[in-house]
Amino acid sequence: MSTIPITKRGAEMLKEELHRLKTKDRPSVINAISEARAQGDLSENAEYDAAKERQAFIEGRIAELEGKLGAAQIIDPTTLDAEGRIVFASTVDLEDLENGQKVTYQIVGEDEADLKEKKVSVTSPIARALIGKYAGDVVEVNAPSGVREYEVLEVRYI
Incomplete structure (x- = not known):
């Protein structure tokens, strides 16, 4: 089985959900089943x-x-030493060369991706275009709305 890259924060979120499911949701549904059974005819x-x-x-x-979680390869971005290169878990500041708009994204695993929190999946078009690049590089992203060009302003490991 292959490993699944996930940030330290993403692994914590999955562990919290697993704990909640096992300690709260599972016992609650078991009680609901026994109460429903007590009502008699199950058909x-x-x-x-x-x-x-x-x-x-x-x-x-x-x-x-x-x-x-068993297949997870947990990556802590604060311990990365990628020498300024964009890698999984890095945070990237970009400027859209068409309109000058600045955006910041963190490249995360599929389960953690949340555009509202500026977290993009490592499998997304923008992340695939960014991986391996450095500050100052210009990247072309094949987005659903068409090709977009971004300049990498800064790469951080936070």
């Missing part, structure tokens, strides 16, 4: 069906998270 018991469906979802998510 037309909507509460029972809903609780069983929820239990299947929770158990599936627990298995998925355990698999991801």
Whole structure:
């Protein structure tokens, strides 16, 4: 099985979700199932069906998270020494050469990507274009809206 790159913060988020699922959600759904069972006939018991469906979802998510964490290669950006090169987990300041707008992105794993938090997946077009570049480089990104050019202003490992 191949490893999945993930930042230290991303691994912590997955561990927190796994803990919540095991300690809160799983016991809650088990109680809901036993309460629904106590109502008698299960053949037309909507509460029972809903609780069983929820239990299947929770158990599936627990298995998925355990698999991801088991295969995770946790990368702490503060310990990186990439000599100014853009790598996984680095934070990059960019300037759009068309309109002069400045943006900052951190390159993260697929599970951590959140554009609202300026975190882009390592598999996204912009991250693929940036990997291996240095401050001062100009990159072309094949975005859904067309080709965009960005200048790399700064690369940080925070």
